[in-house]
Amino acid sequence: MLTIWGRISSINVQKVVWAAGEVGQPFERIDIGGKFGGNREPAYLAKNPNGQIPTLEDGEIVIWESSSIVRYLAARYGAGWIWEEDPAKRADADRWMDWMLSELQPSMTPAFWGLIRKTPGYTEPAAIDASIAKAEAKLDILEAHLAGRSYLAGERFGMADITVAPGAHRWLHMPVPQKDWPNIRRWYQHVSARPAAGPALPLPIS
Ligand SMILES: N[C@@H](CCC(=O)N[C@@H](CS)C(=O)NCC(=O)O)C(=O)O
Numbered sequence: 001m002l003t004i005w006g007r008i009s010s011i012n013v014q015k016v017v018w019a020a021g022e023v024g025q026p027f028e029r030i031d032i033g034g035k036f037g038g039n040r041e042p043a044y045l046a047k048n049p050n051g052q053i054p055t056l057e058d059g060e061i062v063i064w065e066s067s068s069i070v071r072y073l074a075a076r077y078g079a080g081w082i083w084e085e086d087p088a089k090r091a092d093a094d095r096w097m098d099w100m101l102s103e104l105q106p107s108m109t110p111a112f113w114g115l116i117r118k119t120p121g122y123t124e125p126a127a128i129d130a131s132i133a134k135a136e137a138k139l140d141i142l143e144a145h146l147a148g149r150s151y152l153a154g155e156r157f158g159m160a161d162i163t164v165a166p167g168a169h170r171w172l173h174m175p176v177p178q179k180d181w182p183n184i185r186r187w188y189q190h191v192s193a194r195p196a197a198g199p200a201l202p203l204p205i206s
Pocket residue numbers: 010011012013032033034039051052053054064065066067101
């Protein structure tokens with residue numbers, strides 16, 4: 001039995017919950033972080049010195065960083081399924097996973113914090129507008145890539161879809177004027193209908 005530490009409202013926890021479901025591994029998820037707190041306690045910091053979520057425990061193995069956890073679950077339990085042995089095919093997925101963490105999430109997070117979480121310091125309209133513009137520019141890249149494709153990387157569902165779709169889920173439910181993005185909507189509706197996505201993508205976003 002896996003243990004996933006982290007509240008489900010976290011986009012990074014959502015990736016891990018979805019991946020665990022896809023590879024058929026039972027898990028216990030423990031609410032920690034945000035309003036639940038607990039992530040600065042010494043016992044948790046001993047597992048994850050960043051004091052952030054998610055953290056995965058698989059027996060004696062402890063892993064933090066959401067994309068690394070998804071890769072671990074895929075490699076260990078998803079061989080022949082969501083794990084690609086071919087380096088080129090795997091790099092195709094890897095780049096979107098890294099893009100999610102380093103490009104898309106940072107662009108959309110200030111607007112999310114300002115509009116949804118009302119986090120002090122993020123509610124200035126100018127800062128929210130700047131975040132919306134940056135997120136839209138990144139989503140335009142995703143929209144162009146998804147033209148004529150069913151999945152983000154390769155011919156079948158995989159790690160990249162699991163990692164990036166929670167970003168689409170969040171943005172498409174944000175109270176902002178929504179661009180058209182037909183390819184993103186088609187892809188998001190397709191992959192988010194998977195049974196393993198249900199527990200990972202709660203609504204309303206919070
Ligand atoms: N790069 C890390 C980022 C982790 C992160 O920023 N986690 C946020 C939630 S999405 C967090 O721990 N926030 C503090 C809290 O929830 O109390 C990852 O991908 O796992």
